[in-house]
Amino acid sequence: MDVIATAFGLxxxxxxxxxxxxxxxxxxxxxxIPGLTATMATALLxxxxxxxxxxxxxxxxxxxxxxxxxxxxxPGALLRIPGTPASAAYVDExxxxxxxxxxxxxxxTSLVCASIGGLFGTIVLVTSAPTLADFALNFSSYxxxxxxxxxxxxxxxxxxxxxxxxxxxxLIGLFISTIGLGIVGGYPRFTFGSIELMGGVSFIPAMxxxxxxxxxxxxxxxxxxxxxIPQQAIGNLFAGLWPxxxxxxxxxxxxxxxxxAIGALPGAGADIAAWIAYAVSKKTSKEPEKFGTGHVExxxxxxxANNAGLGGAWVPAIVFGIPGDSxxxxxxxxxxxxxxxxxxxxxxxxPELIYAVFITFFxxxxxxxxxxxxxxxxxxxxxxxxxxxxxxxxxxxxxxxxFAINNTVFGVTIMLVLGIVAYVMEENRIPVAPAILGIVLxxxxxxxxxxxxxxxxxxxxxFFDRPISGVLGVVTILVWMVPLVLMIRRKxxxxxxx
Amino acid sequence: MRFNDAITGLVLLLFGAAVTIHSQxxxxxxxxxxxGPAFFPTxxxxxxxxxxxxxxxxGILKRHEVPLVVVGEWxxxxxxxxxxxxxxxxxxxxxxVVDFLGFVITSLAITVLMMVRFGVRPxxxxxxxxxxxxxxxxxxxxxxxxxxxxxxxxAIAW
Numbered sequence: 287m288d289v290i291a292t293a294f295g296l297x298x299x300x301x302x303x304x305x306x307x308x309x310x311x312x313x314x315x316x317x318x319i320p321g322l323t324a325t326m327a328t329a330l331l332x333x334x335x336x337x338x339x340x341x342x343x344x345x346x347x348x349x350x351x352x353x354x355x356x357x358x359x360x361p362g363a364l365l366r367i368p369g370t371p372a373s374a375a376y377v378d379e380x381x382x383x384x385x386x387x388x389x390x391x392x393x394x395t396s397l398v399c400a401s402i403g404g405l406f407g408t409i410v411l412v413t414s415a416p417t418l419a420d421f422a423l424n425f426s427s428y429x430x431x432x433x434x435x436x437x438x439x440x441x442x443x444x445x446x447x448x449x450x451x452x453x454x455x456x457l458i459g460l461f462i463s464t465i466g467l468g469i470v471g472g473y474p475r476f477t478f479g480s481i482e483l484m485g486g487v488s489f490i491p492a493m494x495x496x497x498x499x500x501x502x503x504x505x506x507x508x509x510x511x512x513x514x515i516p517q518q519a520i521g522n523l524f525a526g527l528w529p530x531x532x533x534x535x536x537x538x539x540x541x542x543x544x545x546x547a548i549g550a551l552p553g554a555g556a557d558i559a560a561w562i563a564y565a566v567s568k569k570t571s572k573e574p575e576k577f578g579t580g581h582v583e584x585x586x587x588x589x590x591a592n593n594a595g596l597g598g599a600w601v602p603a604i605v606f607g608i609p610g611d612s613x614x615x616x617x618x619x620x621x622x623x624x625x626x627x628x629x630x631x632x633x634x635x636x637p638e639l640i641y642a643v644f645i646t647f648f649x650x651x652x653x654x655x656x657x658x659x660x661x662x663x664x665x666x667x668x669x670x671x672x673x674x675x676x677x678x679x680x681x682x683x684x685x686x687x688x689f690a691i692n693n694t695v696f697g698v699t700i701m702l703v704l705g706i707v708a709y710v711m712e713e714n715r716i717p718v719a720p721a722i723l724g725i726v727l728x729x730x731x732x733x734x735x736x737x738x739x740x741x742x743x744x745x746x747x748x749f750f751d752r753p754i755s756g757v758l759g760v761v762t763i764l765v766w767m768v769p770l771v772l773m774i775r776r777k778x779x780x781x782x783x784x
Numbered sequence: 785m786r787f788n789d790a791i792t793g794l795v796l797l798l799f800g801a802a803v804t805i806h807s808q809x810x811x812x813x814x815x816x817x818x819x820g821p822a823f824f825p826t827x828x829x830x831x832x833x834x835x836x837x838x839x840x841x842x843g844i845l846k847r848h849e850v851p852l853v854v855v856g857e858w859x860x861x862x863x864x865x866x867x868x869x870x871x872x873x874x875x876x877x878x879x880x881v882v883d884f885l886g887f888v889i890t891s892l893a894i895t896v897l898m899m900v901r902f903g904v905r906p907x908x909x910x911x912x913x914x915x916x917x918x919x920x921x922x923x924x925x926x927x928x929x930x931x932x933x934x935x936x937x938x939a940i941a942w
Contacts, residue, residue, distance in 0.1 A: 701875075
């Protein structure tokens with residue numbers, strides 16, 4: 287109880303509350319602007335959080351992301367452009383509602399469902415994480431090795447249509463993580479005499495390059511006339527909402543459940559959660575023919591799912607130190623920078639910190655209703671902000687953020703190089719998220735792998751000797767087999783089709 | 785700019801091979817142990833090379849459907865090509881001259897240039913670039929105590 291009281295004290299501190307409010311407005315703004323994603327919001331926030339204590343730093347990220355994921359629905363409904371990828375699943379549905387003159391119905395439903403879904407995900411996080419952590423305390427280097435493998439493999443397989451591309455991305459990330467003084471023996475690797483590379487590729491400039499600079503490059507090569515802003519007035523958001531929620535309460539529960547579960551899977555985040563929840567909603571609906579014609583049912587499911595996914599993604603991140611998506615990968619990186627070891631021991635060493643994160647999740651999802659309401663009210667003003675003026679400013683912000691970590695221009699170079707690499711990767715359908723997981727988890731994977739190899743004297747048996755590591759190992763190898771089996775099956779079927 | 789998988793694969797194969805060979809030749813073993821600094825990079829290198837081979841095979845199988853290089857629409861539009869070049873040049877310019885010109889001038893220069901290029905009216909661009917540069921500078925320099933370089937503006941540093 288003491289711990290929870292301390293945690294409340296940490297969160298309800300004027301400074302932290304100020305940070306939460308600022309990050310909320312920031313998240314709503316970034317999420318509402320098409321082309322700026324929730325991941326980018328995180329990437330831009332991290333250099334600022336670098337200068338904060340752990341609690342305000344984590345509170346800033348939690349709040350900004352929750353707000354940005356909802357705010358992505360605003361341009362989706364008004365302009366038919368999803369503000370963040372997580373809103374893409376139901377953007378047509380929401381826009382059709384707007385065309386029918388029901389913009390307030392679409393946005394009001396999204397807002398309330400986002401908040402409820404977010405709270406549901408938080409409750410799952412709060413109840414499951416401590417229990418799982420208790421169990422994870424028995425883990426040794428073997429278990430962590432397998433967990434890291436499992437997390438990285440899932441990330442590589444789930445996030446892409448082709449597992450080879452996902453694996454390539456992951457390996458590129460792992461390679462980047464080996465640059466610098468090695469964790470074994472402190473030997474400089476791939477530095478080619480550069481003193482600045484000895485310290486390794488700093489995580490913050492890398493992440494800003496891969497998630498923010500790529501977005502700016504993509505904007506500059508697709509620049510076109512800004513979309514017309516609808517002049518339609520937005521009526522009372524909450525009118526007629528209660529009957530809708532009552533009618534679709536099961537959808538709300540199901541969407542939240544699907545969102546949390548998918549969020550907790552390594553590699554799948556809020557956007558995949560929204561797609562699946564929308565598809566399930568349509569499939570099991572009593573009126574599937576109404577989907578796509580401005581029907582709120584799918585919005586209830588998917589709107590709840592993407593926000594629920596955020597809480598879910600924190601479960602593996604906080605319990606095992608294995609991130610569920612690119613945003614939690616960034617969070618793990620931030621924790622390492624703050625000198626904390628994400629994993630079950632956090633619950634023993636800094637329990638008040640974890641409870642502070644839990645409380646922030648509740649605060650953010652409750653504050654979503656009034657702040658989201660304001661954002662919808664001022665949507666037309668936000669959407670009028672010219673992106674051609676905004677993008678250069680964001681680029682300078684990226685530059686300063688990359689510089690600020692080690693106070694060297696070398697950070698800006700890393701940002702530029704990895705921004706270009708990530709852009710070329712995405713153009714060739716190689717996803718970027720597994721690479722960032724690789725950069726963050728690389729050192730831990732190598733450390734656990736070498737420790738395990740040395741402990742078992744090179745024998746593979748050691749990796750399966752302990753019961754939990756044995757199960758994890760077998761599961762991981764089965765997951766590795768999946769793409770092979772699929773490929774063989776496709777080959778067998780291939781000739782008949784051809 | 786999208787390449788046929790065979791080209792991507794070839795690049796990865798060469799890169800993976802280079803990583804593997806470099807690790808094996810140059811990284812010392814630890815006395816009395818089989819697993820040293822070369823072990824992990826070697827696995828990564830072999831993995832990359834393996835993925836490269838798979839992509840080459842996939843690319844060759846699909847060579848009739850997928851051309852070697854698909855140039856994005858932007859590359860055929862001089863306007864978008866210049867935009868891209870400008871972004872990269874601005875960053876390079878910043879990296880090279882910021883220590884000499886100082887943050888304020890460098891940031892002002894690249895912001896105005898990009899804004900005008902993207903279609904903001906010059907006077908507006910100057911106004912907005914000055915505002916944003918000063919806000920970012922104050923925020924990072926005064927509040928977060930990041931030592932942004934002053935360069936030649938050291939004399940009027942505030």
